Amino acid sequence: xxxxxxxxxxxxxxxxxxxxxxxxxxxxxxxxxxxxxxxxxxxxxxxxxxxxxxxxxxxxxxxxxxxxxxxxxxxxxxxxxxxxxxxxxxxxxxxxxxxxxxxxxxxxxxxxxxxxxxxxxxxxxxxxxxxxxxxxxxxxxxxxxxxxxxxxxxxxxxxxxxxxxxxxxxxxxxxxxxxxxxxxxxxxxxxxxxxxxx
Amino acid sequence: xxxxxxxxxxxxxxxxxxxxxxxxxxxxxxxxxxxxxxxxxxxxxxxxxxxxxxxxxxxxxxxxxxxxxxxxxxxxxxxxxxxxxxxxxxxxxxxxxxxxxxxxxxxxxxxxxxxxxxxxxxxxxxxxxxxxxxxxxxxxxxxxxxxxxxxxxxxxxxxxxxxxxxxxxxxxxxxxxxxxxxxxxxxxxxxxxxxxxxxxx
Numbered sequence: 199x200x201x202x203x204x205x206x207x208x209x210x211x212x213x214x215x216x217x218x219x220x221x222x223x224x225x226x227x228x229x230x231x232x233x234x235x236x237x238x239x240x241x242x243x244x245x246x247x248x249x250x251x252x253x254x255x256x257x258x259x260x261x262x263x264x265x266x267x268x269x270x271x272x273x274x275x276x277x278x279x280x281x282x283x284x285x286x287x288x289x290x291x292x293x294x295x296x297x298x299x300x301x302x303x304x305x306x307x308x309x310x311x312x313x314x315x316x317x318x319x320x321x322x323x324x325x326x327x328x329x330x331x332x333x334x335x336x337x338x339x340x341x342x343x344x345x346x347x348x349x350x351x352x353x354x355x356x357x358x359x360x361x362x363x364x365x366x367x368x369x370x371x372x373x374x375x376x377x378x379x380x381x382x383x384x385x386x387x388x389x390x391x392x393x394x395x396x
Numbered sequence: 397x398x399x400x401x402x403x404x405x406x407x408x409x410x411x412x413x414x415x416x417x418x419x420x421x422x423x424x425x426x427x428x429x430x431x432x433x434x435x436x437x438x439x440x441x442x443x444x445x446x447x448x449x450x451x452x453x454x455x456x457x458x459x460x461x462x463x464x465x466x467x468x469x470x471x472x473x474x475x476x477x478x479x480x481x482x483x484x485x486x487x488x489x490x491x492x493x494x495x496x497x498x499x500x501x502x503x504x505x506x507x508x509x510x511x512x513x514x515x516x517x518x519x520x521x522x523x524x525x526x527x528x529x530x531x532x533x534x535x536x537x538x539x540x541x542x543x544x545x546x547x548x549x550x551x552x553x554x555x556x557x558x559x560x561x562x563x564x565x566x567x568x569x570x571x572x573x574x575x576x577x578x579x580x581x582x583x584x585x586x587x588x589x590x591x592x593x594x595x596x597x
Contacts, residue, residue: 226561283469284591313589315559342564343556356534356594357553376534389537 208278251324255316256337258347264309265350273307274391277337277351278379283332286378287360291330293381294362297388298334305392308334309377313359318342366391373395408430428532431584435459438527440520441493443507450527453518454594455491457544458575460568462554463528464494464519465510465536466501468591473558475513481554482517485572497522497533501595506540535590539568541575549574550579553588 256264267275278294280287299310310332312323327336341347348357352374355361356366364373364387373387414469429436437451453459465471482492494517496506503521510519522528531540541550550571555563571581 209556279589281589286465286594287590306587342562344588345586347554347591355587356586357589359589360592377594 201368210292215222225243231372240246251327251332253319253327253336254339255319255340256311257339258350260337261311261339261347262350265365265369272367273305273386274285275369276301276306276308276388277363277365278308278310279313279351279359279361280310282318282358283314284327284359288326290360290378291326291332293333293379295330297381298332299386301388301392310336311336313336313338314338316339349355364388366394406523410466417537420423428530429548429551430549431548433541433548435461435540435548436527438530440522440527441503443503443510443519443521444560445503448518448520450493451546453491453493454542454546455486455489455544456551457458457489458491458572459542459546460485460490460492460572461527461531461537461540461542462492462494463498463533463536463593465498465591466496466505467498468536470558470588470590471536472513473560474554475515477554477560478513479517479536481569486517488574490572492517494519494521495533497525497528498536498594499508499525500594503514523596525593528593528595534593536593537590541568541571541581543575550584552586553590556586557587558588 217361218267264277265275276297282288294308294310298306302308312318314323316338323336323338339347344357347353351361351363353370354374355376358376360376360378362373362375362379362384363371364384366372372391373384435454437449437452439449441447450459452460460481464474464478478494485492494510494515496519502506506519506521509515512515527533533540537554539550539552539554540548543549550551552567554568555569556565557563565586567583567586570583574581
């Protein structure tokens with residue numbers, strides 16, 4: 199009886215941190231690694247602390263390639279979709295910057311994808327990133343029809359912003375959040391993905 | 397031995413919770429009404445506080461429910477297009493009804509916004525986002541088209557781009573034209589980026 203109650207107590211304490219582990223179908227994230235040169239862009243866009251902020255365009259193929267990362271990646275990948283016109287996106291951004299600071303050195307890749315107009319690629323988007331002190335690679339999705347891009351990321355996603363997805367080192371989607379993130383929940387999912395044996 | 401047993405039990409409980417947490421998840425899988433299912437009947441107040449049942453507002457040839465927002469720039473980019481849609485198809489027996497389910501947008505704000513932007517179609521306030529939950533609406537703008545018999549025949553975006561000059565795919569209009577012509581709707585679902593509906597709680 200005591201064992202049960204101890205287990206139950208622990209379970210209740212730990213339950214908010216228990217997100218993630220159930221494997222889901224990852225086939226669609228693995229397929230279609232087309233070589234269209236966006237692999238190169240990935241490295242270019244990886245800003246360092248001192249480098250100027252450069253936002254690169256990405257299309258559906260580039261997005262597909264980003265998600266179906268080559269085998270050498272082996273790091274969990276966090277992706278946040280946002281826009282400067284999206285209020286909850288702006289509100290949650292400082293939390294995302296803090297998460298990037300904390301976890302990048304511990305093995306997390308973090309990329310953000312802006313849904314702003316392409317005319318903002320040199321102005322509004324980098325300006326916002328600068329204000330936030332953000333240094334994670336950021337792309338601007340430039341597609342005429344967003345349906346395919348949304349599908350490539352997650353069939354369950356309606357396209358509502360913000361949206362945040364965590365893929366483990368194997369490329370399996372292990373966590374998703376539509377709407378403003380809950381930092382403790384996201385951190386727990388990241389910890390879990392980082393601690394998982396590849 | 398006792399300790400091992402407790403540990404095993406704990407792990408079992410944790411994995412169960414992980415599964416439940418993932419399935420039940422963070423807001424909002426695309427659960428809700430499916431293509432071919434019937435329009436649920438709800439009673440919702442308009443912007444003057446008068447209650448309507450959805451069934452009483454149905455159009456002779458079909459009904460469009462569009463979730464809208466006063467604050468979302470994407471929804472606002474569609475104000476003129478939505479009003480035009482209501483005008484174009486109202487005369488052809490299609491009722492266009494706006495639904496505001498955002499907990500952060502009180503009815504007086506919605507009313508003022510509609511007046512300012514010349515939205516003349518009926519707008520209902522979905523307090524507590526009950527209708528949004530039942531339909532599985534997540535984003536603004538997001539449309540649900542029901543045919544004359546009240547079956548869902550199209551769900552999703554109005555068209556492919558918030559920038560009207562980039563529109564190439566008139567998904568909602570195409571679906572309406574199909575039901576008016578007695579044809580099957582070719583594309584029954586299509587998505588675009590928009591703002592998350594801000595739910596109560």
